[in-house]
Amino acid sequence: MDIRDVPEAHIDRALDLSYLVFHERPEEEQRKHHRDMVRPCDRIGAYDGDQLVGFLAAFPFTVSVPGGDLACPGLTLVSVAPTHRRRGVLTALIAEAFRRYGERGAPIAALWASEDAIYGRFGFGPATQGVTVEIDSRKPLALRIDPDERPLRLVDTADAPAVVGPYFESTRALRAGRNARDELRWTGEWLREEDEEDDELSPARVVTLGDPVAGYAVYRTKGEDEDARTPGLVRVDELEADTPAVAAALWRYLASIDLTGTVRAWGRPLDDPLLLFAADRDQVRVTGQFPALWLRLIDVRAALTARSLAMPVDLVLEVHDSHLPANSGRFRLTSGGADGVRYEPTGDPVDLSFDVRDLGACYLGGTKAVDLVAAGLVEEHTPGAAATLDAALETPRLPHTCDEF
Numbered sequence: 001m002d003i004r005d006v007p008e009a010h011i012d013r014a015l016d017l018s019y020l021v022f023h024e025r026p027e028e029e030q031r032k033h034h035r036d037m038v039r040p041c042d043r044i045g046a047y048d049g050d051q052l053v054g055f056l057a058a059f060p061f062t063v064s065v066p067g068g069d070l071a072c073p074g075l076t077l078v079s080v081a082p083t084h085r086r087r088g089v090l091t092a093l094i095a096e097a098f099r100r101y102g103e104r105g106a107p108i109a110a111l112w113a114s115e116d117a118i119y120g121r122f123g124f125g126p127a128t129q130g131v132t133v134e135i136d137s138r139k140p141l142a143l144r145i146d147p148d149e150r151p152l153r154l155v156d157t158a159d160a161p162a163v164v165g166p167y168f169e170s171t172r173a174l175r176a177g178r179n180a181r182d183e184l185r186w187t188g189e190w191l192r193e194e195d196e197e198d199d200e201l202s203p204a205r206v207v208t209l210g211d212p213v214a215g216y217a218v219y220r221t222k223g224e225d226e227d228a229r230t231p232g233l234v235r236v237d238e239l240e241a242d243t244p245a246v247a248a249a250l251w252r253y254l255a256s257i258d259l260t261g262t263v264r265a266w267g268r269p270l271d272d273p274l275l276l277f278a279a280d281r282d283q284v285r286v287t288g289q290f291p292a293l294w295l296r297l298i299d300v301r302a303a304l305t306a307r308s309l310a311m312p313v314d315l316v317l318e319v320h321d322s323h324l325p326a327n328s329g330r331f332r333l334t335s336g337g338a339d340g341v342r343y344e345p346t347g348d349p350v351d352l353s354f355d356v357r358d359l360g361a362c363y364l365g366g367t368k369a370v371d372l373v374a375a376g377l378v379e380e381h382t383p384g385a386a387a388t389l390d391a392a393l394e395t396p397r398l399p400h401t402c403d404e405f
Contacts, residue, residue: 012031033196064173065303073106078093122323134264136283138231201221219236219254239265251274305341308341310393370390
């Protein structure tokens, strides 16, 4: 196989391969959208002669981490032709991606896994979790707190990036794992006229509260079915709020939209305040939980020293990385001094032994090392070491993203 860049002239070939692998048959408008999204990506292909038999694209994302932002290529459309499976094509594509992004100084990479079993073996770990929340809105939403009573305003989707984009950017650092969004990301993904997965849904709607904006929601609606067995739906794609009272006002609004009986919000954070301030948990239910953003530490040292820690720490970590051997070894993680966070080779006794995928899962603070120890995935050589690492990696809010790509 020849692993090389996929030129812009081959984008349609790359998309055809992806559609073949994922069993899709898009209309031309959807294909045009995919072209537009892939064009600014880094594109890596596996060629068998002149035939494109493997492909991956990477968005040039910037992702929030505790204490700042990091360049984080977002891998997508990872595809191998069915005629070329089990021939090392995917391994070669991933290896080339790791090589490139390591040389470019990107300490981490991320993806949303279509098949969990595949990407763990390449060192990706589930760093954020999402839940699906459903509200029975056939009756008023019962709340334990008073909603913010400032006016709500519907915003034209053409104006929404300028209205809610700066607000999203200003709040992005409050949770690790969130991608910065340019205008193409807003208009091409969040605010598209037609939903890619359900053409019965309305165009995107955007509602804001306050002036200046103190919170907003992006949602779509669908009326009840013809035999009235399925009530009308409000699908919430995103809701951000300054305070619990603002969030309560937005949820109350979404649950009061006429001719609907269900509010469904996919990809909410595990610590969504709604789950606590809802007065009736029979009315507000979690119907699913799933791993969301899968993170890969390409350069463990650079990644750990680039994020802030919540408390001083002095631990020796032993890391195993079968794909990027430079990450393997025994290292002392320290913080609290004038030098900030340090991660240096050492010969001292080990406190914790990690596979790199599990360290990646812990990196943003969303997965606990103590849980991985209990699951037999991390070995704790020094009692209490896992709890110490968890305390250092802890963040005020759980990491979260709903930017699927």
